[in-house]
Amino acid sequence: MHRHTIAHRHCSVFTPSPKASRVVKKIICLSALASALLSIVTLTGCGKTSPSIKIGLNTELTGEMPAVGASSKNAADLFVSQINAAGGVKVGDQTLPLQLSLGDNGAKADQAAAVTQRLISQEGVVAMIGPNASACAIPASVIAESLKCPMISPWSTNPKTTIDAATGKPKTEVFRACFTDVFEAQVLAKFVLNNLHAKTAAILYDVSSEAPNGQANLFKKTFEENGGKIVGFETYTTGDRDFSAQLTKIKAANPQVLFLPAYYNDVPLITQQARRLGITAQFVGSDAWSTPELIKLGGADVEGAYFCNHYSNQIATPEATKFMADYQAKYGQAPDDVAALTYDAFGLLTEALKTAGKLDRQSIRDALSKISQFNGVTGTMKFQPPSGDPIKSAVMLQIKDGKFVWVANAQP
């Protein structure tokens, strides 16, 4: 009886009669032909869009740090809309509008590499802006270098982004709009020793992420070279939420300063757990703290902490003031440093486009490397060939009354 039922079920309703199957086959053939025709039409139609300058934006729209991606995208949209409203960029004897090609790297290294590949090879962008997180920028830079496409990372401070790992020499195609961790470590170490008068420090950092890892090691080296003492050097992995074991160890060493080069989603948890365990050390952070989400998530525990940053919205250069006003008007919030640096990255690229005079990746790259003075939102910067790292200054900020307050400038 069992077998009977199964066989009956297999004699499904869908066994068509001979005439019906011929009709079905005809319909399938016709629709396949129709879709083939349609795709040919649309593909050839694609080639007839008006010329524009295609720029790729590889950013962290989802994943561990979506606030960074959002800032970057906002600044990019603002820049492109402003330029296009003024008619476009003058390249040679044409004035062409900018066109943004957006890619989401999800704050993951493999996704960042895939997006870079897609933007450069398939979409054919003349240059790529981003990624922001060093963990994404480093693999992306390797691909941009091999595909010979200029890349400007707005926010990645890890030195490895612009240095070729195999030869130790600077990469030719990769630039950044910000200073590197080497400079930042010096700024931070000197600030802790000279301004905070602290001789002992402990560090808790994410060993599996490029930027915090690099910053922790560079800070340790620079701090000890200048006479300080690192009494605690603890690590965790991306995604960890419980730092009680590491912090209890740090508390036993009793440092004056606790250096936390972490992204904005980790800092609130670390500072809160540290305070709960009774750690009274002064918190000092890196430029990764600069996202305003950090204050929202961190609350009272991050109050009074210092960190190094790329710009302060209290520094009133004409470019900075105009940018902040425009950003505030368009998005209803003040821009953070990721936004400011992305805006500057686009500014640098536009300068190079004008100088190069043609939409050729090599000439754009050459023009970028020769920029001797660019007045951006984040200050004055210049490139010194063969390096892709700009020479520019940093600022030290403090979190006071729930806001980022400017404390000091640091020149290179």
Next chain:
Amino acid sequence: MLSYLAQQSINALQLGSIYALIALGYSMVYGVLTMINFAHGDLFMLGAFACMILATLLPVHLPFVIILLLVMVLVGLLGTAIERFAYRPLRGGPRVSAIITALGCGLLIESLTLVKFPYAQSMPPLFNNTIHPFLGLTISTLQILIIGVAITLMIALDFLIRKTAYGIAMRAISFDARIVPLMGVPVNRVISMTFFIGAGLGGAAGMLYGMAYPVIAPLMGVLVGWKAFVAAVIGGIGSIRGAVLGGFILGAVEVMTVVFLPSTYRDLISYSLLLLILIFKPFGILGSPPNQKV
């Protein structure tokens, strides 16, 4: 040194309690259905989000216990719904299909939450957390609460399993699922109850976790879910006491490796130790090999 070790032990207890609560969900479901509910980590995440929503969106300020019960009921109902619509239709089929469905459910929950909450959210404090210095240690009310609630829930579950008719039915099903319906046990209802309780415990764990580490994100359940699954396996998958034991062992190992070794080695040493345990006891510490039917 002694107070330092004692402090770390409290950290281990807290972490272990949370792992144990989640591991219980895995073990209970495996016991009755012989399948791993991979969506369990995401139910844990939903517990945290449910608590956040209840705490911020409701005009009345509810006491902690009420919110805990509400969260457990809500997540439990969702767990039951998942079982009813995703797992039950596949019950007679290949194991692989059920596992893939479980993964799919998990991804669905993550994606839906990501759409609504693309950014990490801050969990508001539900009560005034005070720090009590005690014999050189710093213990917070929250830590005591987490450990206390977890242990209470585990004792309640143990009572349920051993002393109630439902508990006997659940253990019977995990012993031999084919004979049990012949004994007049409403198998479907018992399985639904199992999912309700397992998911409820996972949701409670999520809420406690969210209170301990108040930055919650839609993907937070992935890593913790996997770790709790490892804990359940170490203790003996399918065994309730094993899940609790496994959870506390994992918490202790994770914290104590940081005490004695550089913290970079934490995951390496923790999971090597657990691997060693599995080499000597392949079915987990309290687990037993599946019965051979002759």
